[in-house]
Amino acid sequence: MDPHNPNPTPTDAPSPPAESAARLAALSLRGTRDLPPDFHTAEIHDLDDDDDDDDEGYLTAASRGGSSTSAWKEAPEGLHDDDKDGDDVSQPSPSSSGYAGERGSSLDDDPDPEPAQDWPRDKKHLHEDDASSSWRKRKKHFFILSNSGKPIYSRYGDEHKLAGFSATLQAIISFVENSGDHIKFVRAGKHQIVFLVKGPIYLVCISCTEESYEGLRGQLELMYGQLLLILTKSVNRCFEKNPRFDMATLLGGTDAVFQSLIHAFSWNPATFLHAYTCLPLAQSTRQAASAVLQDVADSGVLFVLLMCEHKVISLVGAQKATLHPDDILLLANFILSSESFRTSESFVPICLPRYNPMAYLHAYVHFFDEHTYVALLTTRSDAFYDLKDSRARIQNVLLKSNVLIEVQRSLHENALCVEDLPTDPSSQSASHPPESSRDMNSQSLSSEMAIGGPGGLWHFIYKSVYLDQFVSSEFPSPISNKKQQKRLYKAYQKLYASMHDKATGPHKTQYRRDEDYVLFCWITQDFELYAAFNPLADKTQAIKMCNRVCQWVRDLENEIFVYGESALSWQYHRCWGGI
Amino acid sequence: MGCSSSVPARSTGGLNTISNDSSPATDSKDLRAKLVLLGDSGVGKSCIVLRFVRGQFDPTSKVTVGASFLSQTLALEDSTIVKFEIWDTAGQERYAALAPLYYRGAAAAIVVYDITSPESFSKAQYWVKELQKHGSPGIVMVLVGNKADLHDNRSVSSQDAQDYAEKNNMFFIETSAKTADNINQLFEEIAKRLPRPTAS
Numbered sequence: 105m106d107p108h109n110p111n112p113t114p115t116d117a118p119s120p121p122a123e124s125a126a127r128l129a130a131l132s133l134r135g136t137r138d139l140p141p142d143f144h145t146a147e148i149h150d151l152d153d154d155d156d157d158d159d160e161g162y163l164t165a166a167s168r169g170g171s172s173t174s175a176w177k178e179a180p181e182g183l184h185d186d187d188k189d190g191d192d193v194s195q196p197s198p199s200s201s202g203y204a205g206e207r208g209s210s211l212d213d214d215p216d217p218e219p220a221q222d223w224p225r226d227k228k229h230l231h232e233d234d235a236s237s238s239w240r241k242r243k244k245h246f247f248i249l250s251n252s253g254k255p256i257y258s259r260y261g262d263e264h265k266l267a268g269f270s271a272t273l274q275a276i277i278s279f280v281e282n283s284g285d286h287i288k289f290v291r292a293g294k295h296q297i298v299f300l301v302k303g304p305i306y307l308v309c310i311s312c313t314e315e316s317y318e319g320l321r322g323q324l325e326l327m328y329g330q331l332l333l334i335l336t337k338s339v340n341r342c343f344e345k346n347p348r349f350d351m352a353t354l355l356g357g358t359d360a361v362f363q364s365l366i367h368a369f370s371w372n373p374a375t376f377l378h379a380y381t382c383l384p385l386a387q388s389t390r391q392a393a394s395a396v397l398q399d400v401a402d403s404g405v406l407f408v409l410l411m412c413e414h415k416v417i418s419l420v421g422a423q424k425a426t427l428h429p430d431d432i433l434l435l436a437n438f439i440l441s442s443e444s445f446r447t448s449e450s451f452v453p454i455c456l457p458r459y460n461p462m463a464y465l466h467a468y469v470h471f472f473d474e475h476t477y478v479a480l481l482t483t484r485s486d487a488f489y490d491l492k493d494s495r496a497r498i499q500n501v502l503l504k505s506n507v508l509i510e511v512q513r514s515l516h517e518n519a520l521c522v523e524d525l526p527t528d529p530s531s532q533s534a535s536h537p538p539e540s541s542r543d544m545n546s547q548s549l550s551s552e553m554a555i556g557g558p559g560g561l562w563h564f565i566y567k568s569v570y571l572d573q574f575v576s577s578e579f580p581s582p583i584s585n586k587k588q589q590k591r592l593y594k595a596y597q598k599l600y601a602s603m604h605d606k607a608t609g610p611h612k613t614q615y616r617r618d619e620d621y622v623l624f625c626w627i628t629q630d631f632e633l634y635a636a637f638n639p640l641a642d643k644t645q646a647i648k649m650c651n652r653v654c655q656w657v658r659d660l661e662n663e664i665f666v667y668g669e670s671a672l673s674w675q676y677h678r679c680w681g682g683i
Numbered sequence: 684m685g686c687s688s689s690v691p692a693r694s695t696g697g698l699n700t701i702s703n704d705s706s707p708a709t710d711s712k713d714l715r716a717k718l719v720l721l722g723d724s725g726v727g728k729s730c731i732v733l734r735f736v737r738g739q740f741d742p743t744s745k746v747t748v749g750a751s752f753l754s755q756t757l758a759l760e761d762s763t764i765v766k767f768e769i770w771d772t773a774g775q776e777r778y779a780a781l782a783p784l785y786y787r788g789a790a791a792a793i794v795v796y797d798i799t800s801p802e803s804f805s806k807a808q809y810w811v812k813e814l815q816k817h818g819s820p821g822i823v824m825v826l827v828g829n830k831a832d833l834h835d836n837r838s839v840s841s842q843d844a845q846d847y848a849e850k851n852n853m854f855f856i857e858t859s860a861k862t863a864d865n866i867n868q869l870f871e872e873i874a875k876r877l878p879r880p881t882a883s
């Protein structure tokens with residue numbers, strides 16, 4: 105396959121399904137080696153409506169053995185792809201200004217801080233500790249502790265009551281660390297314990313959700329990133345001065361930030377795709393916003409982000425500064441989970457861990473309406489009034505160009521629905537006879553199963569590798585409840601992890617069938633496509649639909665992606681062979 | 684995706700605090716004053732500001748992050764108009780080192796404690812000392828005992844607070860953001876104490 109023409113379906117004539125299938129089949133495939141061989145379902149009592157307490161789903165079904173998880177053989181020609189690992193993200197390069205490092209270091213100046221207790225702790229189940237059976241039955245725990253065993257954060261229960269448990273975790277990690285080795289994970293029955301050591305800070309996840317080690321480690325990395333966003337890495341110096349330093353107090357009032365991030369692990373694909381998603385908007389609307397953002401960036405602001413909830417409307421960086429998608433995720437999570445940002449304009453020190461983990465930047469945050477907000481980031485601690493003026497300028501343009509109205513409209517209308525997948529997606533569709541009758545009549549589908557898109561397509565996520573952006577479709581009726589959606593995301597995560605497995609990958613395609621759905625993944629130099637079909641979907645049809653989705657996304661790219669610096673879009677267009 | 688150097692800091696004529704204009708407004712009847720609220724997290728700083736600026740009290744706690752900026756104009760009886768530019772700080776330990784950013788150049792500071800919490804009263808004293816050391820000279824300082832509606836649980840006596848305030852040249856008042864008790868009085872007192880621009 106020509107790597108520069110990743111779409112096997114030429115725009116002028118749709119290939120016969122069989123041919124596409126053959127081409128895709130020739131790529132490469134991997135089986136189900138990563139499934140735990142001796143996985144057995146254990147009794148798990150749902151305690152409440154928590155994120156991870158309702159998903160024995162996908163893998164349980166797959167490993168019962170009754171279902172057919174099918175796989176194709178490795179491609180004979182053994183096409184080699186660059187190592188495109190999911191966590192192959194560039195090293196953070198510290199900003200040359202190194203502005204706020206000193207400030208960060210003075211965090212430990214105050215000798216006896218008092219814990220802040222004024223945030224709502226209702227989701228945390230504070231009465232619990234490691235002696236409570238309810239605590240022990242939680243499906244997914246997250247802990248952060250110091251290398252001296254002091255608790256810093258726990259998803260459930262009061263950190264202070266978990267000192268003993270924390271010390272145990274510390275003992276396990278230190279035992280291995282001291283022998284010059286690193287502990288990565290431990291499997292105990294249906295539980296997996298994943299460790300991440302970051303200098304004096306230890307992060308641990310204990311889960312029986314059957315997520316992959318890579319997936320859970322990625323989540324711990326994000327937890328650590330969120331911690332850095334709040335405190336910067338210079339917090340490490342506090343531990344150098346005092347190994348028994350109590351870091352929990354420094355995180356006072358940020359519990360909601362971590363809770364919301366953990367929640368995102370089960371609904372936001374950005375947490376495992378390392379890409380961000382945009383709010384669909386007409387090109388001219390987005391351009392109006394981008395132009396004024398660029399103006400503001402040129403006036404000396406480092407980053408300007410205009411966001412609607414967790415979706416980007418536009419973002420601009422000064423000169424060559426670029427934002428890592430993980431930083432966008434963590435910043436948006438921080439802003440959206442801290443209620444006070446919605447009350448009034450704010451000026452807040454934050455650190456972008458991928459940009460410069462050592463230093464604080466200063467963020468001006470303002471909500472234009474319930475969903476839409478702007479974040480202006482600068483290295484200057486005295487910039488508040490300048491940023492306030494810039495915001496007023498941005499607001500003027502947004503109002504004059506109706507951007508805020510369009511944003512509201514998009515929020516409610518512009519979602520990609522698989523039902524809308526064009527039957528002939530090429531831009532010259534007028535010259536081709538419609539094919540809808542043939543596709544819609546897929547014989548293999550019962551009428552009930554036909555709900556969703558053509559060819560049994562239920563859902564897809566498309567990630568553009570060059571743009572670090574993804575789009576995902578709305579959930580159709582067969583996946584309408586939260587539980588089903590979470591289950592599908594877990595399946596995607598699993599797929600992502602196995603596709604990017606360092607030891608055996610990277611892989612180009614994967615096709616899995618189980619009781620719940622047919623899952624399909626296709627990775628090229630330019631994009632990654634994850635798609636879910638109804639479990640009875642025909643493979644040939646499914647592959648054809650994937651090609652259509654890719655074409656559809658490309659037809660819509662000006663509305664669903666944001667193009668930043670000209671350099672970036674130049675590279676992008678060149679790679680697409682001149683669009 | 685990587686990143687590269689940050690932008691060189693733009694020269695802004697030597698400003699190094701959050702302050703757009705340290706000199707009083709030209710019209711002698713109009714005053715603009717930067718005001719900062721300091722105090723332990725949870726004592727009710729944000730509620731005091733929102734009561735004053737929006738006339739509301741929202742009992743659901745919304746922890747301040749960093750600092751919030753709000754402004755409100757107050758007309759005094761002598762027809763002076765005071766525009767308060769209010770910095771409501773978070774009061775969390777991690778931002779303690781950054782507090783100077785918010786209080787430097789402030790014309791007035793409100794140091795808040797919770798009358799039901801002795802710890803918050805000691806924390807208030809910490810902030811008073813900090814302001815005496817590093818605040819603008821001549822800064823108007825006010826000590827506020829908030830949550831006065833919770834007098835049944837009082838654990839800081841008014842007399843102790845009054846004595847402390849007098850020793851430190853501060854105005855003292857007890858307020859309730861919940862009932863709005865003394866909130867306007869608090870800001871009027873500050874407005875009255877602000878130095879008037881000297882006619883010249």
Ligand SMILES: Nc1nc2c(ncn2[C@@H]2O[C@H](COP(=O)(O)OP(=O)(O)O)[C@@H](O)[C@H]2O)c(=O)[nH]1
Pocket residue numbers: 222722723724725726727728729730731741742743744745746747773774829830831832833858859860861862
């Ligand atoms: N009873 C009572 N509660 C108050 C009063 N002011 C604030 N609170 C409560 O105290 C908590 C913390 O208030 P907040 O303004 O967020 O404190 P801050 O951290 O100092 O800004 C909230 O739950 C408020 O509802 C008051 O005057 N009376």
Ligand SMILES: [Mg+2]
Pocket residue numbers: 725728729730745746747771772773
């Ligand atoms: Mg507050």
